[in-house]
Amino acid sequence: MSDPVIAQTSPYRVDLEEGEKYAYCTCGLSDKQPFCNGAHKEAGEFKPNVFIAEKTETVGLCGCKRTGNEPRCDGTHKSL
Template identity: 55%
Template sequence: MSEPIVAQKAPYKVSVEAGRTYAWCACGRSKKQPFCDGSHKEVGLSPITFKADKDKDVYLCGCKQTGKQPFCDGTHSKI
C-alpha cells in the first residue's frame, strides 16, 4: 500500500448539502480534489465517505495528513 501524497498544503473550502454523501480523496491522486475520482484503486488506499448533517461550509484536508479525516486539523502548517 502506498502513502498518501499531498494534493495541496491548505484545506479545500466546500459547501455541502444536508443528507448528501461525499467521498473525500484520501490518497491525494484524484483529479477532482478534494473528492475521489477512483485513482486510489492503483495504490490501495480508500476514500473516506461522510454524510452532511446540514447545509454548511466545511474545510476538507488537502495535505491528506489530518488526524480528523476528512476534515482539516491544521496539520498542513507542519509539513
C-alpha cells in the first residue's frame, strides 16, 4: 500500500454536528479537505473513513493522513 499524500502538516479544525454523516479523506488528494470528494478512485487503494458525529463539537481532523486515531489528529504531523 502506498502512503497517502500529506494534505497539510497541521490539523483541520472543523465543526461537526451530532448525528451528521461525514466522509474523511484518507488519500490526501481531495480538494475538499479534510473531506472526501472521490479523488481516491484515481489513487486506487484508498477509501474514505465514513463516520457519524457522536456530538456537536469542534475537532481537529488529521491533515497529514498519518494519525493513529483516524480521523482525529494525534500530533503525528509534528514528527514529519
